[in-house]
Amino acid sequence: MTGPPTDGGTEPAQGGGPAEAARSGGTIEVAGLVVTYGSATALDHVTLSVRAGEMVALLGPNGAGKSTLANTLSGIVTPASGTARTGGRLAHIPEGRQLFPDLSVEDNLVLGGWRSRARDPSSVYDLLPRLAELRRRRAGVLSGGEQQMVAFGRALMSRPDVLVVDELSLGLAPMVTRDLAAHLVALNRERGLTVLLIEQNARLAFGVCERAYVLEAGRVVAEGPCAELAANPQVARAYLGGPIEEATP
Amino acid sequence: MREFLTYLVNGLAVGCGFALIASGLVAVHRVTGVVNFAQGMFAVVAGLSASWLLGVGLPHGVSEVAAVLIATMTGLLTGLIAIGRRGTTPQSSLIVTLGAGVLAYAVEIFVWGDQPRSFPGLPGSLTVAGVGVQRQHLLVIAATAVTFVLLSAFFGRTYLGKALSACASNPYAARVVGIDVTTMGLLAFAIGGLLGGVAGVLVTPLRPISFDSDVTLIVNGFAAAVFGALTRPVLALSGALLLGVAESLAAGYGYAAYQTEIALGLMLVIMVVQSTRRATVLEEST
């Protein structure tokens, strides 16, 4: 690991304004990353980087290896070769929320602070007041949007420098997605939280990120500023439901 | 009626022993997915240790606590070999814990010999509502109640306990937030050892224990845990009490010889009924 120390245990406990939920300055550095499951190659020499304070999208179809990349970054999957480093503390909102369904919302949040040793969820409640109302409910019985909000709050509990969000919009109503995306953008703009947004919904990703990578069958097949990628006919056909000019004749 | 009450208290005390074994099984199974066949062995280790420590002159209290600590360490060691190696499936771990149980036979015979051992518990008896009750029976019941209260406070209130529950609830998510699931599994095995140890020191004064008493203990503990589908400690507790009382009544009313058949038959019926119900649920959901 490079960059700032990943252990936040020595930090002074500060009073909980909304901004306390995130810190700034994290980076992601992935170089020549190869991940295999048995004989199948999930990631094949993937190289990408996210600078401090950037908000970058990672696009790709199902099975392209996006979640594998996220799992490798958070240390759950061990690479066969290459490196996946994060500068600063990383939090990971996994695909499908992955809450602790039998535990209360508050316990879910508090456990999110395992790495940072943060035990007080009040800064998250300030940011997402709806969670304060739900604090005693079992996470497993919440709606999809509420669960995604818990997952979001749980990730913020570790006061991350880098946030990897895997499929923010999946299975959610557009309004709920917009709401969560707005929070994400605010944390990025106001606090400089570094974000890697893994999405199938390219319209959402292009709307909030400056740059994007396109992952297909374990390889990076395109990268660049979102505006450029959106103009690329191949990318547009695959991820935006056809070239822009065809969509607006 | 008076007889009935005596058998009832006796059965509750025996059931408490099963309940402690069962709760250890549940703790390990919830966190690791492994059914720990060595759970009964922890009780045997504690019972034999306590009787040995008392024999060399340590006072009551100290001996029992030391014996429970020895059982806790044994639990940790069992966990190390059962889940310490990455990629061990729960089924392989079950067989490894079986091996750990047999390995303990060798150690136990080497250290303590192969004869049953016991030690005196609380002497004397009380008369409650006209019924004579042995003090040791009451001690077992009270100690079990305290253990269960502490256990539920630990899992429900403390941060470490919540982390253990998190591993049980969603191991992948536990790793996402940075919890080391293997370490938590080892902790669960240590807790299993502790609970088994408490069972051992409480029950040994009631019935002498020898190296191979673990089979009876684990099978009865498993039977109790099955009531709670191996995940619900409270249901496991009620299952254990039911089992203990059923065995005690059977013995009291002249069917002592059929204790095993009654207890194990009950377990088999419950498991088969549960599996039938589960199969129906699966079919409906697909």
Next chain:
Amino acid sequence: MTRLTPVAPVREAAGARPGSRIRRVLPGGVVAAVTLALPAFLDDSALTVYIFLGLAAMVTVGVSLLMGYAGQVSLGQGAFYAVGGYTAGILAVRGGPPLAGLLAAPVVAAAFAVVVGVPLLRLRGHHLAFATIATQLILLSLAGQLEFTGGDIGLQGIPRLGAGPYELGDASGYAYLTWAGVALVMLVTRNVIVSRPGRALRALATSETAAASSGVPVGRYKLVVFALSAAFAGLAGGIYAFYVGYVAPSSFPVLLSIEYIVMAVVGGLGTVWGAVVGAAAITLLVQGLNVIGTAPGMPSYAPSVLSYAVYAVVLIVVVLFLPGGLLPAVTARLRRER
């Protein structure tokens, strides 16, 4: 006895090249010849070991089939061994023809397996493991109380095996009988494995759901394999009863069932030869340690401590480090070196 020859490793059935066929049948033939020749060279105590080894191999082939092919863990295989032993014993003690007792042993064991298997095989994994161990404990407890099983003392004075004027008196006769039984069990198992249902069962061990969704009658196949493995154990139990001359609940401890698991796991689950190799390796190892343990100057507890330790350590090490078993690991290495 010549039956041993066609029993070749499972892979041979896949229809390999003609040259490799000879190369694979050849070791089987050598093993058969050695098996046949051995009793002539062994003294009585060695013959006893040889017989017990064969009996263990018979049961272990069934355990290996059950665990490796049907994916079911039975911790109560000793129960079927006991049923076989008691069946043969009871019939013989009551004056039935001993041969009928021997034939009835596997049949009754298999029938018992079907009766308990119908409800129990609904259970999976550790539930089945505990259900089978519970079955054995119940059976032993009943045998210890019922009059016709002789209670805790058991059945004494089971007559020697014989048919008409012929009586199997000496140990070498039992050795031949035992190993004929082993050959039969191996042959049956091999035929089951290469049959169409056998291949379907292989799928069952990996994924029951997948097997079920591809139209395999999962439940029936499991029951058949369960009954078959019980029949093997029953046959071994029957021979045991005639050879030893008495059976009691203490002849069939739960630890016996665990020994079979150790042997099956050591040999490699789902391999016919592996089961025999596993049974041989463990029996000989424990026997060797027994010689050391009973040597003059050793404490009285030495034999039991040594044998428990060896079972435990071998089981743990093999499960953790050689999950395929000893035989597949060794043959794989030999093949690589060739």
